[in-house]
Structure formats: structure tokens, C-alpha cells
Amino acid sequence: MMLLAALLFAAVQQPAPPVPGAQPQPFASIVAEPAALLIAACDEDGDGDAVVTRVELHACLARSFAGVAQGKPDIGYIGYGDWALRWLGDANALPSQYGVDTDNDDRITLAELTTEFDRLFDRYDVDKNGTLTRAELLTIRSAIPPRPPGKRK
Ligand SMILES: [Ca+2]
Numbered sequence: 519m520m521l522l523a524a525l526l527f528a529a530v531q532q533p534a535p536p537v538p539g540a541q542p543q544p545f546a547s548i549v550a551e552p553a554a555l556l557i558a559a560c561d562e563d564g565d566g567d568a569v570v571t572r573v574e575l576h577a578c579l580a581r582s583f584a585g586v587a588q589g590k591p592d593i594g595y596i597g598y599g600d601w602a603l604r605w606l607g608d609a610n611a612l613p614s615q616y617g618v619d620t621d622n623d624d625r626i627t628l629a630e631l632t633t634e635f636d637r638l639f640d641r642y643d644v645d646k647n648g649t650l651t652r653a654e655l656l657t658i659r660s661a662i663p664p665r666p667p668g669k670r671k
């Protein structure tokens with residue numbers, strides 16, 4: 519059973535084999551972090567400006583947390599994985615349970631989750647005006663062409 523799980527995990531982690539003759543995937547230079555995806559979905563005041571305030575983020579986090587906590591004051595790491603899968607798109611996406619669980623009691627409270635997202639909010643808020651635009655939520659990556667195989671020193 520463990521072996522099967524390990525094999526499945528390995529299968530999921532393997533990149534898809536290159537299709538002969540296919541063009542390589544272009545390098546995505548404009549991307550969004552999983553946490554940014556969550557924050558972008560928090561614009562709920564209905565004015566259609568796609569701008570997210572901290573108040574909107576907190577309301578959004580509270581609702582998403584309640585969906586997993588089911589009335590309990592905190593969630594375990596498995597519950598956090600469920601939360602992350604639903605809201606960040608992957609159970610292993612950042613922020614991880616280890617980063618969020620700042621008191622290391624293996625439980626995650628809404629307060630801990632909110633503290634982590636406040637930190638992310640501050641990081642994304644480039645112009646420091648207290649709101650996040652889609653432009654601020656995007657990450658621009660510099661294009662680093664992959665090194666050709668067999669040319670390493
Ligand atoms: Ca904790």
C-alpha cells in the first residue's frame with residue numbers, strides 16, 4: 519500500500535515526457551503565486567474594480583477557513599492540506615503549514631493564517647496604498663533559458 523502510494527507520488531512528480539517534434543513549452547514570464555490566486559478571488563464588494571482590500575482578504579480567509587474547520591477553532595496539518603488544495607490549488611503550495619503554524623503546535627488557527635496572509639499582503643502591496651491590484655499580484659520572472667544538457671562544468 520505504501521509502495522503503491524510512493525509510486526503514485528513518483529508518477530505525479532515526473533514531468534511529462536517530451537513529445538517528439540513538439541515545440542518546447544514557452545517560458546512563462548508573467549505568473550501568479552498560489553497565494554496571489556487566493557487573494558485575487560477576494561474582491562467581493564461588487565464594484566468590479568478587481569482591487570482587494572485587507573478587510574476583503576480577512577473576510578475571505580475567515581470564510582475559507584470555516585469551510586474546513588467546521589466550527590472548530592483550529593485545523594490540523596491534514597485539514598490545512600485540504601484548505602490549501604481548495605484555495606491555493608495544491609496541498610503543497612506555499613504558504614506551507616510549517617510556515618503558517620508559527621507556534622509549532624501542529625494546529626493552524628485563523629489568526630495564524632491571517633498573520634501569514636497579512637505578511638504576503640504587505641509584500642505584494644508594492645505601492646503601499648493598502649490595496650492590491652491584479653498587477654501587484656502578478657510575478658514577473660526574468661527569462662532564464664534552460665542550460666543545454668551535457669554542457670555543465
Ligand atoms: Ca499553531
Ligand SMILES: [Ca+2]
Nearest residue numbers: 643647649650
Ligand atoms: Ca497597492
